[in-house]
Structure formats: structure tokens, C-alpha cells
Amino acid sequence: MRLSDVDQLFTPSAVAVFGASDRPGSVGGIVYRNVLSSGFKGPCYAINPKYETVADRPCYKNLAELDKNFELALIATPAETVAGIIDQCGGYGVKAAVVHSAGFAEHGERGAVLQERVVEAARRNRIRLLGPNTLGVMRPIHGLNATFGNEQARRGNVALISQSGAVCAAMLDWSGPREVGFSAVVSLGAAADIDFGDVLDYLALDSHTHCILMYVEGVRNARRFVSGLRAAARIKPVIVVKAGRYPAGSRAAKSHTGAWVGTVDVFRAVMERAGVVQVEELDQLFAAAQVFGAGRRLGGERIAIVTNGGGPGVLAADRAVEQGLMLAQFADETRARLEAALPEYWSHDNPVDVIGDAPPERYRHAVEACVADPNVDGVLAILAPLAEADPSAVAKEVIVAAKTSQKPVLASWMGARRVAEAKLLFAQGRIPHFASPEVAIDALAFLATHHRNQKLLMQSPGPIAHEESPDVEGARLIIEGVMAEGRKTLGIIEAKAILSAFKIPTTQAVLARTPNEALIAAEVLGFPVVMKINSPDLAHKSDVDGVRLNIADAQTVRRAFSEIVERAKRLRPEVRIEGVTVEHMVSTRAARELMIGVLRDSIFGPIITFGAGGTEVEVLQDRALGLPPLNAFIIQTMIRHTRVDRLMGEFQHMPSMNREALARILQRVSEMVCELPEIIEMEINPLIGNDREVTAVDARIRVNYRPPQQTTYGHMAIHPYPIHLIEQVQLPDGTDLTIRPIRPEDAQLEQDFVRGLSEQTKYFRFMQALKELTPEMLVRFTQIDYDREMALIGVVEQEGVEQEGVEVVEVEVGVARYMSRPGEDSCEFAIVVGDEWRARGIGARLMRSLMENARQRGLRVMEGEVLTANTRMLALMKSLGFRVERDKLDPGIKIVSKVL
Structure with missing residues (x-):
């Protein structure tokens, strides 16, 4: 079972360029020459009926004349010819295509029809499509430059995904003098097929990629976008710059990409929940590329500043406070080291002013002392090119000092001509360097934001356990009754009945x-x-x-x-x-007026808001946003982000408010919007809270019919844990087996299961020699999007030994999973059962549950690959009614399929 089906976009063994040309300035000609000059090791075929040769190489009139297989098609022909070319490619082993051609949806109704035909042809032939209207793709480690740009990316560990070819070109031009290299560069273009989610899935598991940069204008498929972000961000930093944050920009973005754009606050909330760092400007994206590309992370928010001038140090300190960073309080040992290394008249505090006449060694001693301090998470070294300073010599000493710790060390060598050589040294030494202290502090703040957002990312709300279960069906019947009367707004009594159904206290x-x-x-x-x-x-x-x-x-x-x-x-x-x-x-004794709201974003679905309530709510604009489903950590984070949080504590003879009661209500609102997709807007205002209770005094709810084709939880950007799929079954030998969807916290369970498989079973499952799952594979297997894939594990309870006696632990005995194919009604599956648990009916039971789930998701066909030598699995597939056929390209593999 493949983890990504776009790999041939990045690692083809052979390429063909349709529209290759000797005509100066032609897109096909530029693409063809870029492939030839980029170091691509495989054959690159030119196809154009107008030429016998292109770039002094043979040019073929069509695929029949070429008569060779290749994996990647690069197409730069008129828009009306592209669908036909894609259909022809289906018979020559093509797995992916890059459509550089313009003239599609961005050119009106006729172009949109042409684009639909191209996508249909690609799906018909199982070809993944990048574009149309794309700059192309680069994979420097593979020697592939399939773009019509003028820049060649150097090898590195930073990946770039952009909806704008111009931004790709700018990033590549910027990266040269800074020696920032790329693992991959992808221009999505119109993203008619391959979108952010597909590329993120690939890069998340790509060992050459350590950091992912994204330029986003609009999002079409919120679920794919968010799940791809979350999967990638669990493994490596993801940094996003969002265009179209305001109305004028949004209109431009729509005309450019045809995608809708979310609001500023909602998009920021989504990025925080996804563990992503959002920056506001391209300059900040460049800064993030440097600091994250260096590979060091900030373990907190405490920084030290070392400078040879008081003014730059103060500027950096001010910026740090604005960005939410803290100036570290030095440990006594650090102060002693600094006192010994610096002149008597140094600043004696943070920022550390080493004085304008500081020799290079003084800088090194100061930086080494700071990075060694347990109270310091990162260091910024600043140099103003004073007359006494030797910028290059100081840079060398800072590079040496930075190697003494894994903490991030950044540099800001101010000026231009005198510090040019020093900046080159920093680039070669992989020390992020910036022209001004403020930009350097911004870069440190990005590291701190990443550290904070990772905590939100790791929150995986499970099923919500109430002392009393909500009456979901009763609430739904009330809503259906209102809509049957032709109304979309519930009356106050009806709205309070909905709240009561979810155990929210009301008057x-x-x-x-x-x-x-x-x-x-x-x-x-x-x-x-x-x-x-x-x-x-x-x-x-x-x-x-x-x-x-x-x-x-x-x-x-x-x-x-x-x-x-x-x-x-x-x-x-x-x-x-x-x-x-x-x-x-309601008693107003010690009362605070709060508000909880729900809004339906056109892209990301329901968003929960919390903040100050009352009649001044629109003036105060005190609110925090959360993407459901929520859990206790996310709820507390939301509350802390509001100004009203400070009013909940004890003050002016008022006792502290009952925060636990408030958290319960937010939790129940989260469940409400998960279970009732009909709710498109809700406002509980005021929500009166005191030291004893929190009560919903007034509520307003707007509803609408959900689309008939919408799946369960299809209205949400993050799919809740599907508790309804948990099954308790008994095997024929009397063993009690639990079948349930896999959870993120099952990582160790999954790793132990794979480690316990025999070498042969591992090879049969993964079709390669494998000792254990890599950290990236482990995340990918356990952090799944339940909307587009499913992994059902079978677990039994066994007695385990702990220090004070015996405890009952879960043991995984088998797992079956499928992944749906984008734009199709089919899925690819895989299954494995532990060696000691064979012949007990576990495989058949897992597969029946998996097939039933796929059927309920609207999938029609389930397919898989089984090694010919895996006779046990082939027998299981036949017993379940699967059709078994020989793989035409590999006799060692059988293709098994079943119409669900």
C-alpha cells in the first residue's frame, strides 16, 4: 500500500516533454532545456510533430513513434490538445503529468470546460495531474527541473509549495546568495487535481525535506488541506504565508486561482490548531526559510541578546517583548562567566553589551556562556560595524560558539559593504543571519510560535464522555421541525431546548x-x-x-x-x-458576562468563539477562536487568549469564577457542532458565570439543511474520532476482540505490533525489508484523516507486569486500513495479522468491518496488491470474494479487487 501516489512527480526514471521546441521563449522549449541541463539521469524525450530535432536531440511526432514507457509527462501544448495527450499517455506507463499550458479555468467558461476534460482524462487513466497553468516542479536531489523558470534550485532540505509561480521564482532568486537549498519546489497552478494535501502527504515522509514553506492564496478542500498540514507538521516545521487576507486581496486571489479565501481570524486559528507557523509577508517567509532550514528548534521563549552597541540591543529587546518573547534571567554561573570574560563596564544584564571595542574572542565567550545557560532557549548576536570591529573575524568566532550547543544562534550583522564577507561566512556555517535585529527577533519568534503551536497540534480530542449523554436525536428532531415550518432561525425556547439536550445549563x-x-x-x-x-x-x-x-x-x-x-x-x-x-x-452576584458563539466559515466549517459577552460584545471584540473538536487543553488555551480571562479570577471582593463549569459548556458546544451539521450559527449571550455555576441566559441559533451528499462529520475540517465504529466481538475460540479506529496515542501499540512480526510477515506487508516503522511512518499510520482513510486495529486485553502488581494492557493483534483515491470511488487497502494470531478469523473479521466502512463512505471498489508468494493472504482474499489477477508489469504481484 503506497503512502503517496504522487511520487512519480518527484522521482521519475524517464520524462517526455510535449511541445518541446527550438522557438525562442517557448514554454515547451524552456522546460525541455531545463530538464536536460539540470542533471536528470534518465532519458528525456521531446515530442512535437513540427520538429525532427530539438536542442540537437531527436524529436518524436507522437507517442506511437516514440513507443517507450515513461513515468512523467510535461505538457506545454495548446489547452484544447491536453486532454487527448493525457488519454494517450495512459497506455505508456505514465503516472503523473505536469500541465504548464494556460488557457483553462482562468480564461472563463470555455477554459473551465477544457479543464474538466483534462481532469476526467487524468482520472480515467489513473494519472495524477499538476496544474494546469503551473510553473512546474523541481526535485534537485533527483536532478529534475521540470519548470519554465530561469532559476535552478540548489540542493537542500527546505521544500516550497506555492500557488504562485512568481513567488517560486522570487524564492529561488532570493535563496542563491544565502545558500539556502531546496529538497523540492512545487508550483500548484490551478490545482485541478494535485493540491496542497497531496504534496504535503509526500513531503511529510520525504527524508530529504526538513522544513516546508507554503504560499497560500485559497483553499478548496479544507479537510485535505488541514489533514495534510497536521500530518506534515507533526514531523517537520511547516510555515505558511497567506495572501488575500483582506477583501481587495481576496478578490485578486479568486481571480488568480479560482479558490475561495477564508477570513483572517479563522485562517489563523486553523494554522495554530494544525501546528503551523503563519507569517504575514514574503520577507518573513524568507526569514523562516533560513531559521527553520538551519535545523535547530527553540525549546521555550527565553532568549539572550549579545551586542556591541546599546542601541541595537534595545531595539532587539523591544521587538522581543512585542513578539511575546522573554529576555532570559541568567543563572549565577552564567553571570560569573560573563563577569570573567567581559570588561568591568559591560551591561551586567540581558542584552549583553560587550562594548564597541570587543575583540572577536570576547564575542565567542559571551555567546558560549549564553547558550550554555539552562535559562536560555536561543541567542541573537548583533554586530554594528564600528571602527574597531572586525565583522568577519567576529563571525568566525560566533560560528565556533554556536557549535557548542543545539540551541538556535542567530546573527544580525548590520550594514552592507563591511559585513558582506561575514554574511557569506554565516551562510556557509548554516547560521541564520539577518540585516536588522528586528527581523532576527521575528525569526526567533517563529521558532517560539512553532513550539507553542505544536502543543495544540498534539491535541487529539477523543469521544466526549459526559455523566449524562446528550440527546442528539431529540435536538435534531427539534431542528427538523423548525425547518419543516419554513424557518431557519430558532425561537428562544427552541434554542434553549437544544442547549438543554446537550446538558448546557439554561434558564x-x-x-x-x-x-x-x-x-x-x-x-x-x-x-x-x-x-x-x-x-x-x-x-x-x-x-x-x-x-x-x-x-x-x-x-x-x-x-x-x-x-x-x-x-x-x-x-x-x-x-x-x-x-x-x-x-x-439569574443572580448577578459576582457575575461575569461571557459569550460563546459558533460561526460557519465557508471553507473550514464550524468555528467556536469565546470571549466577553453582553451588549458591548461587538465593540470590545474580545474573542478567541477554536476549531472543533475541542478538548480540555484547547479550551484552556482559548480562554487564556481573551482579555476576559483576567476578570474570571478573584478581584474587588469577588470570588473566582467557576472555570470548570465554563470548560464543560465549551466542551458540550463542541460536541453540538460536531453532531448537528444543521447548525450554521449560534450565539449564547450572555452566558452568566459566578463562583458556583455558569448559565446560558439567552441564545440564538440559525440552521439550514445539510447537503444530501455530505458524509458524517463532512462539515468539519478536522474529523472527530469515529466512536461509532468501535465493535466488541468474540472470536470462535472465545477470545474477546475489540475492533476500533486507530488513534494518535496508539503509536507505541502500533510500533510494538510491527516489531513483533516475523521477517517474512513484514516483507509480505511492506514489500521491503523493514525492522520497524520509522518515526515518519509511525505518525503517518496513526495520525490519519478518518474522512479519506481508515485504519481499524484489533486489540485484546492481556495482563502486563508493572512495579506494584499486574495491570491489564491492550495488545494489537492485527490492522486493516484503506486509503481512498482522490476524485475516485475506489480505495487501496492493506492488512496484516500478528503471526501468533493467525487462523483465528481475525483477518476476515477486520476486512469485513473495513469493507463495510468503505461502503458507507460511498466507495465502490476496494483494491490491493499481494505478493504472489503470500498464499495465506491470497486465500483470505478469495474467501472474501475478491477477484485475483496477475499484475501485468510485475509477475511477483497479484492484484486483488472487489466491488463493494
Whole structure:
């Protein structure tokens, strides 16, 4: 089972260029010459009926004349010819194609039709397609430059994925003098087939890639995008710059890529949850390329600054505070080392001012002392080219000092002419260097952000366990009833019923249509009460002064009813008024007004917001965003990101608020938006909290029908753990077996399982010699996107030994998984059962569960590859009704398939 089906885009053994030409400036000619001059070891064929030779090499009129197999097709022909070429390639072993040609969707309706034909041809022939309208792809380690650009990337460990060919060109031009090398460069173009998710899947497991840079304009498939980001970011740093953050830029991005663009806050929240570092400008992307490409990570937020000038040190310190970094407090031993190495009149603090006349050795001693300090996570060395300074000599000493620790050491040699040689030395020594202290601090902040966001990335919310399970079906029936009446906005009583179904504490509301009904409701609920206008057309009751608080007697109830209704009719005569709701008044003792909201982003689905509540919520703009599903860590992070967090503690004789109750409500809101895709907007405001309880006082919910083709949790960017797939079965020999989807925390379980397999079983499963799963493979196998793939493991409980006795532990005995093919209704599967657990029916049981899940996901065909020598597996496949055929290209492999 392949982990990626785009590998031939990066590692083809043979290439053909359609549209190769000797015409000056032609795209096909440039691509052909770039492949020839980049060091590609395999054959590169030119195909163009207009030429006998191109670049003094044979040129073939068509594939029939060439009559040779090749894996990668590079196409630079008119748009209307591309689909036909793709169809021809299907019979010559082509696995991937790069369509450089323009004239597709970016040129209107006719171009969009042509693009659809190309994609259909590619899927028909099982060819993955990059483009159209793409600069191309580079793989320096493979000697491949399949672009029509003028720059050749040097070898390195940084990968670049961009929706803009111009950004690729700029990055390559920038990287030269800084000696930043690339493992891969991919221009997605229109991304009609291969998109971010596909390339991220490949680069996540690519041993040559240590860091991934991305230029994003828009996102089409949020689930693929986010799951690809999360999988890659678990293994290596991913840095993103987002274009189109504001309306004007968004319009430009749509016209350029045809993709929709999310809002600024939502995109930032998604990046944080994905463990990604988001930067704002291309210059910052360049800075990130340097600092992450150097391969060192920041273990915290405490930095030390070493400088030969007070001014640059202060600038760096100010910037550090702005970026949320902390100036480290030196340990006593560090202070002693600095006192011994520096003049008496050094700064005696952080920043460490080594004085303008500092010789190179003084710099080295200062940097070595700082990196050795356990209170320091990273160091910035700054040099102003004063008359006494020798920039190159100091640079050499800093490079030596940096090698004494794995902590990041950055340099800012200010100036130009006098520091040019020093900058070259830093580049050769793999020390990130920047023209100004502020940019250098920004780079350190990127490392700190990566460290923080990794904590969010590692949160994998499982099923939410309540003392009382929510009544999901009851809530759904209420929503269906509202929509059956032609309404999309729930009334206050209906909205509170939904909250109650999910065990969220609310105040009881009674609808009154007359003053007397209001009085009866007040007497039943007990004074004091709150009265609110009830109208499905009013987003905010305060717009018509439609709320009365602390009503304490009967006469006031009837008078308030008339005043509320009459004022609403006068101010908003067009709205429907159904009456007034009466609720018991929540105690305002030690109360804080909060708000929880849900919004539906057009790209990333439901987003949960939390912050200060009340009538000033739109003015205060105090909110934090979270991407569901949430867990306790994510919830606490959201709360800490708000200003209202400080008001929840004890102050002005008010006791601390009940944070646990608030966290429970946020958790339940998370489950609500997971289970009810019909909810497109919700606002609980105010949410009143005190030291004892947190209560939803008012709520507004908007709903809509979910698309009929939408799968379970298909409205979410992150698929929750599919608890409904857990099965408890008993094997024929009486062994109790649990079949469940794999979880991220099963990494050790999976590793132990693979280690325990015999050498033959490992070879049968992975079709290669393998001792154990690499860290990258382990992440890939356990951190899965349940929407596009599934891994079901079979586990049994056994007794394990611990220090104080015996404990029951889970042991994996088998695993079956499938991965769906992009744009198709088929999937590729793999299965393996532990050697000592064979012949107990585990393989058949896992496969039946896997097939049923694939069928429910709408997949029609399940296929796999089995080694001919693996007779046990072939027998299992036949017993399950799979068709077995010989692989036409490899007689040692059987292709097994089944229509589900």
C-alpha cells in the first residue's frame, strides 16, 4: 500500500516533454532545456510533430513513434490538445503529468470546460495531474527541473509549495546568495487535481525535506488541506504565508486561482490548531526559510541578546517583548562567566553589551556562556560595524560558539559593504543571519510560535464522555421541525431546548402572548423575572430595547409587556412579534458576562468563539477562536487568549469564577457542532458565570439543511474520532476482540505490533525489508484523516507486569486500513495479522468491518496488491470474494479487487 501516489512527480526514471521546441521563449522549449541541463539521469524525450530535432536531440511526432514507457509527462501544448495527450499517455506507463499550458479555468467558461476534460482524462487513466497553468516542479536531489523558470534550485532540505509561480521564482532568486537549498519546489497552478494535501502527504515522509514553506492564496478542500498540514507538521516545521487576507486581496486571489479565501481570524486559528507557523509577508517567509532550514528548534521563549552597541540591543529587546518573547534571567554561573570574560563596564544584564571595542574572542565567550545557560532557549548576536570591529573575524568566532550547543544562534550583522564577507561566512556555517535585529527577533519568534503551536497540534480530542449523554436525536428532531415550518432561525425556547439536550445549563423561558399570560408565567417561575421580546426576525433584542430586568411585582409585569411590544412595533414595524418570554432572573452576584458563539466559515466549517459577552460584545471584540473538536487543553488555551480571562479570577471582593463549569459548556458546544451539521450559527449571550455555576441566559441559533451528499462529520475540517465504529466481538475460540479506529496515542501499540512480526510477515506487508516503522511512518499510520482513510486495529486485553502488581494492557493483534483515491470511488487497502494470531478469523473479521466502512463512505471498489508468494493472504482474499489477477508489469504481484 503506497503512502503517496504522487511520487512519480518527484522521482521519475524517464520524462517526455510535449511541445518541446527550438522557438525562442517557448514554454515547451524552456522546460525541455531545463530538464536536460539540470542533471536528470534518465532519458528525456521531446515530442512535437513540427520538429525532427530539438536542442540537437531527436524529436518524436507522437507517442506511437516514440513507443517507450515513461513515468512523467510535461505538457506545454495548446489547452484544447491536453486532454487527448493525457488519454494517450495512459497506455505508456505514465503516472503523473505536469500541465504548464494556460488557457483553462482562468480564461472563463470555455477554459473551465477544457479543464474538466483534462481532469476526467487524468482520472480515467489513473494519472495524477499538476496544474494546469503551473510553473512546474523541481526535485534537485533527483536532478529534475521540470519548470519554465530561469532559476535552478540548489540542493537542500527546505521544500516550497506555492500557488504562485512568481513567488517560486522570487524564492529561488532570493535563496542563491544565502545558500539556502531546496529538497523540492512545487508550483500548484490551478490545482485541478494535485493540491496542497497531496504534496504535503509526500513531503511529510520525504527524508530529504526538513522544513516546508507554503504560499497560500485559497483553499478548496479544507479537510485535505488541514489533514495534510497536521500530518506534515507533526514531523517537520511547516510555515505558511497567506495572501488575500483582506477583501481587495481576496478578490485578486479568486481571480488568480479560482479558490475561495477564508477570513483572517479563522485562517489563523486553523494554522495554530494544525501546528503551523503563519507569517504575514514574503520577507518573513524568507526569514523562516533560513531559521527553520538551519535545523535547530527553540525549546521555550527565553532568549539572550549579545551586542556591541546599546542601541541595537534595545531595539532587539523591544521587538522581543512585542513578539511575546522573554529576555532570559541568567543563572549565577552564567553571570560569573560573563563577569570573567567581559570588561568591568559591560551591561551586567540581558542584552549583553560587550562594548564597541570587543575583540572577536570576547564575542565567542559571551555567546558560549549564553547558550550554555539552562535559562536560555536561543541567542541573537548583533554586530554594528564600528571602527574597531572586525565583522568577519567576529563571525568566525560566533560560528565556533554556536557549535557548542543545539540551541538556535542567530546573527544580525548590520550594514552592507563591511559585513558582506561575514554574511557569506554565516551562510556557509548554516547560521541564520539577518540585516536588522528586528527581523532576527521575528525569526526567533517563529521558532517560539512553532513550539507553542505544536502543543495544540498534539491535541487529539477523543469521544466526549459526559455523566449524562446528550440527546442528539431529540435536538435534531427539534431542528427538523423548525425547518419543516419554513424557518431557519430558532425561537428562544427552541434554542434553549437544544442547549438543554446537550446538558448546557439554561434558564427556563415561558412564552407569553398577552399581559395576563406574562403574569401567570412570572408567578409560576417566581420573582424577580426577566422579560424579553420574542421575534424570529430580530438578531439582537437590544435593537428595540426589548429586555427588562429584575421585574419584582405583578403590576410591573403587565406594564412591561405592553411597553416592550409597543416599542418593538414602533421601532421595527416590519418584524414579526410573537410575544414576550418570561424567565427567572439569574443572580448577578459576582457575575461575569461571557459569550460563546459558533460561526460557519465557508471553507473550514464550524468555528467556536469565546470571549466577553453582553451588549458591548461587538465593540470590545474580545474573542478567541477554536476549531472543533475541542478538548480540555484547547479550551484552556482559548480562554487564556481573551482579555476576559483576567476578570474570571478573584478581584474587588469577588470570588473566582467557576472555570470548570465554563470548560464543560465549551466542551458540550463542541460536541453540538460536531453532531448537528444543521447548525450554521449560534450565539449564547450572555452566558452568566459566578463562583458556583455558569448559565446560558439567552441564545440564538440559525440552521439550514445539510447537503444530501455530505458524509458524517463532512462539515468539519478536522474529523472527530469515529466512536461509532468501535465493535466488541468474540472470536470462535472465545477470545474477546475489540475492533476500533486507530488513534494518535496508539503509536507505541502500533510500533510494538510491527516489531513483533516475523521477517517474512513484514516483507509480505511492506514489500521491503523493514525492522520497524520509522518515526515518519509511525505518525503517518496513526495520525490519519478518518474522512479519506481508515485504519481499524484489533486489540485484546492481556495482563502486563508493572512495579506494584499486574495491570491489564491492550495488545494489537492485527490492522486493516484503506486509503481512498482522490476524485475516485475506489480505495487501496492493506492488512496484516500478528503471526501468533493467525487462523483465528481475525483477518476476515477486520476486512469485513473495513469493507463495510468503505461502503458507507460511498466507495465502490476496494483494491490491493499481494505478493504472489503470500498464499495465506491470497486465500483470505478469495474467501472474501475478491477477484485475483496477475499484475501485468510485475509477475511477483497479484492484484486483488472487489466491488463493494
